[in-house]
Amino acid sequence: MLSIEQIVNDPEFVRQKLVDRGEDPPIDQIIELDSQRRALVHEGDELRAKRNEVSRGGRPSPEQIAEMRSVGERIKTIEVEQEEIQGKLHELLIVLPNLPKDAVPVGADEESNIVVRDGSARVERDFEVEPNWDFAERTGIFDLPAGANMSGARFYVLKGKGAALQRALSDWMLDVHTREHGYIEIAPPFMIRSEAMTASGNLPKFADTMFHDEEDDLWLIPTAEVTLNYLHAGEIIDPGRLPLKYVAHTPCFRRERTAAGRDTRGIKRVRQFEKVEMFQFVDPKYSEGVLDEMIADAIDLCERLGLPWRLLALATGDISFQSAQTFDLEVWAPGSQEWLEVSSLSDCTDFQGRRSNTRFRPEGGGSPGYVNSLNGSGLALPRIVIAILENYQQADGTVSIPEVLRPYTGFDSIG
RNA sequence: GGAGGGGUGGCCGAGUGGCUUAAGGCGCCUGUCUUGAAAACAGGUAUGCCCGUGAGGGCAUCGCAGGUUCGAAUCCUGUCCCCUCCGCCA
Numbered sequence: 113m114l115s116i117e118q119i120v121n122d123p124e125f126v127r128q129k130l131v132d133r134g135e136d137p138p139i140d141q142i143i144e145l146d147s148q149r150r151a152l153v154h155e156g157d158e159l160r161a162k163r164n165e166v167s168r169g170g171r172p173s174p175e176q177i178a179e180m181r182s183v184g185e186r187i188k189t190i191e192v193e194q195e196e197i198q199g200k201l202h203e204l205l206i207v208l209p210n211l212p213k214d215a216v217p218v219g220a221d222e223e224s225n226i227v228v229r230d231g232s233a234r235v236e237r238d239f240e241v242e243p244n245w246d247f248a249e250r251t252g253i254f255d256l257p258a259g260a261n262m263s264g265a266r267f268y269v270l271k272g273k274g275a276a277l278q279r280a281l282s283d284w285m286l287d288v289h290t291r292e293h294g295y296i297e298i299a300p301p302f303m304i305r306s307e308a309m310t311a312s313g314n315l316p317k318f319a320d321t322m323f324h325d326e327e328d329d330l331w332l333i334p335t336a337e338v339t340l341n342y343l344h345a346g347e348i349i350d351p352g353r354l355p356l357k358y359v360a361h362t363p364c365f366r367r368e369r370t371a372a373g374r375d376t377r378g379i380k381r382v383r384q385f386e387k388v389e390m391f392q393f394v395d396p397k398y399s400e401g402v403l404d405e406m407i408a409d410a411i412d413l414c415e416r417l418g419l420p421w422r423l424l425a426l427a428t429g430d431i432s433f434q435s436a437q438t439f440d441l442e443v444w445a446p447g448s449q450e451w452l453e454v455s456s457l458s459d460c461t462d463f464q465g466r467r468s469n470t471r472f473r474p475e476g477g478g479s480p481g482y483v484n485s486l487n488g489s490g491l492a493l494p495r496i497v498i499a500i501l502e503n504y505q506q507a508d509g510t511v512s513i514p515e516v517l518r519p520y521t522g523f524d525s526i527g
Numbered sequence: 528g529g530a531g532g533g534g535u536g537g538c539c540g541a542g543u544g545g546c547u548u549a550a551g552g553c554g555c556c557u558g559u560c561u562u563g564a565a566a567a568c569a570g571g572u573a574u575g576c577c578c579g580u581g582a583g584g585g586c587a588u589c590g591c592a593g594g595u596u597c598g599a600a601u602c603c604u605g606u607c608c609c610c611u612c613c614g615c616c617a
Contacts, residue, residue, distance in 0.1 A: 153577050157586040164548095164586085167598045171545065180597040348574085471574095480574080 113466040114208055116146055116201075129211040132218050132428040138204055145201045152194040159187050206310070207317055209433045210463040216437050217427045224427035225440070231411065232420030232444050235503075241447040244501040245378035247511065248274065251527045254379060266368055266376075266383045273526045277500070277513070278386065278493050280520035282361045285388040285413060289490060293409045295359035295390060300339035302362055303330040308342040311468035313434030313460075323365045332365035337487045340391035341464050348480045349393070349472040355402070356393040359490065361386065379494040380452065390490040393483045395472060396462060403437065403459045406488045410441050410455045413491055417514050419499050420444040422451065436461045443495070447502035452495040457488030501526075 119126050123139045130137040163183055166176050217226050248254035253274025259267040270278055289295040309315040309331050314322065323332040333339060340358050349356070364387050375381035390409060394402050407423065414421040424440045431438040435458035442451040465471070465482035472483050504511045510527040518524050 150577070153586080157577055160587080161585055163598075167545065168548080172597060174597095177597040184597065 113205055113463060114211065115462075115466065116142070116205070119143065120146060126211065130208065132212055132216075133209055133431075134220055134429050135209065137208055142201065142204050145197055145204070149194065149197045149201060152190050152197065156187060156190045156194065159183055159190070163187070209313075210436045210460060212428045212431060212435075213437045213459070213461075215425075216431065217425055219427035220429040221427065222430045225430055226425045226427075227422055228425045228439070229423040231415070232422055234420065234444075235446075237446070237507075239507045241502050241505050242509070243377070243447040244445070244498045247447070247501050247505070247509075247527070248378070250509075253277075253526060256378070263383075266381065268379050268382055273521075273523060274497070276521055276523075277517070277526070278497055280517050281493055281496055282386060282388055284517055284520050285490060286359060286361055288413060288416070289359040289388070289390065289409065293357075293359075293390075293412075295357045298336075298340060298343070298358050298360040300333075300336060300343075300360055300362065302333050302365075303328075304333060304338060304342065305330065308345070308468075309338055311345060312338040312341045312464055313432075313467065314338060317433060320369065321367050323367065333362060334366050335364050335387065335487075335489075336360040336362040336389035337391060340389065340487070341470075341485060342468055344393065344470045344483075345468040347470060349470070349483065351473045351475045351477075354393060354395045354472055354483065355398070358391045359388060360391075361388045363387075378448075378498065380448075380498060382494065386493040388490050388493070390488050392486045393465075393470065393472075394486065395474070396481065396484045397474075399459070399461070399484045399486075402484075402486055403439070403457060406486060406490075407439055407441070407457050410457060410488055410490050414441065414443055414454070416516050417496070417500065419496075419503055421454075432456070432458060434458070434460045434463050436463065441489075441491075443499045443503075445499050445502045447505065448498070452499060454491045454495045454499070455489035458486065460485045460487065 114126065119139060119142055123143060127137055127139045163180055166172050166180055172180065217224050219225075242250075245254070245256075249256075251273075253271055255269040255271050258269045286297055290297050303325065306315055306329060309322070314334065315331075322334050324330070325332075339362070340360060343358065344356070363384055365384050368381055368383050370381070379385070390406055392402060392406065411421060411423070421441060421443050424442065426438040426440060438456060438458040440453050441455040441457065443454050444450075445452050461484050462482040464485045470483045470485075471480035473480055500514060501511050504514065506512060506525075510525050512525045513521050513523065
């Protein structure tokens with residue numbers, strides 16, 4: 113949610129930032145509605161003040177009761193109007209995305225994304241790397257038909273060493289983040305209410321990308337971000353407790369209503385996958401550099417796994433709804449011959465704090481402010497599995513397990 | 528799923544239609560006293576919004592949302608959450 117004060121005080125700045133994202137924001141209408149709202153609030157307050165004054169002395173006279181009856185009716189009318197205006201205002205504001213930061217490349221889509229760092233030392237191989245789906249079918253570590261059979265397209269089953277590899281990865285990632293990067297591990301629910309989904313920015317605009325249970329009105333989480341963001345909803349966090357750094361390993365459920373045939377091979381784009389998610393609540397005063405820190409935390413995992421990676425600065429037209437700045441971390445898959453997005457790291461400024469009403473008390477006192485929130489995968493598991501199967505393939509057709517994972521897998525090769 | 532009990536400020540807790548502008552206690556902050564501290568005493572101690580350059584003034588909020596009333600923490604309805612018991616259950 114954008115701040116109404118900012119829209120009213122600096123309308124042209126806000127308009128330009130949203131135009132950069134490809135939006136056509138109804139700024140003038142918002143300002144007009146807010147001015148109407150203010151007038152109604154003022155009139156209502158004055159009438160209520162009058163009524164309170166009369167009520168304060170005990171039982172009023174019959175004349176006063178008659179007068180207050182009409183005052184009460186006018187208050188009711190104003191309240192109805194006010195509710196209508198505020199409803200319209202809320203509808204307009206709740207669908208406006210966050211404002212991109214100045215550093216974000218301006219551009220309509222992913223064509224304008226910029227590779228800002230490249231950590232990929234290409235390894236020359238004297239054999240052809242088998243794509244992960246072929247390797248997995250040959251060795252039996254994925255069972256794609258079984259997944260499709262029980263759940264439909266874009267569901268999959270991991271078997272044997274495939275399942276163990278994924279489990280080793282998530283355990284290892286959580287250990288690195290909690291023991292070395294300073295995150296607190298959270299095991300959240302995988303289904304949440306509409307309020308929480310709205311607070312993260314996934315509702316109301318992206319309802320059709322998620323799974324929903326009608327009977328209890330619960331949504332399956334598309335990422336742990338939506339749960340971590342709501343962890344302190346409605347709270348005023350005590351001074352000195354920020355930053356709060358959380359990490360969670362959860363399944364992620366997405367409808368993936370993309371064009372049929374796109375990214376259909378293997379487990380790259382699926383309707384349920386596992387992910388380790390990093391999340392931070394910070395004092396806006398100290399938010400500088402936090403995104404870089406989280407990027408470093410994600411890159412650290414790629415480095416330790418020995419995977420070639422690169423970092424992209426996403427353009428204004430490609431960052432997500434709640435984000436003010438996003439970097440994508442990709443790893444190279446030499447068998448499928450493509451870059452795989454394994455983490456998307458975003459600074460959401462105070463956009464989610466405002467929607468979840470998560471505030472903090474500044475050090476040294478003063479009135480509360482909205483927290484800043486940042487999130488990023490650390491990392492998405494199926495794609496890391498893919499990257500390991502292709503980067504660690506040997507000439508004899510086996511895959512060796514990265515050193516750091518061996519204490520977790522208990523085996524050192526597949527195939 | 529069924530039956531019952533409950534939700535009041537940072538915490539505890541009183542409050543069954545109007546002297547409630549939410550008592551009282553605890554905690555915290557400031558001051559007096561003290562060499563310092565404790566104790567005692569005095570004052571202060573929520574959030575949001577509106578008006579005002581400001582000093583300041585006003586409105587709302589007793590889980591949440593509606594309703595009844597001149598007037599609601601208090602009465603009514605719905606809803607969320609917590610507790611006890613029954614049922615079901617890894």
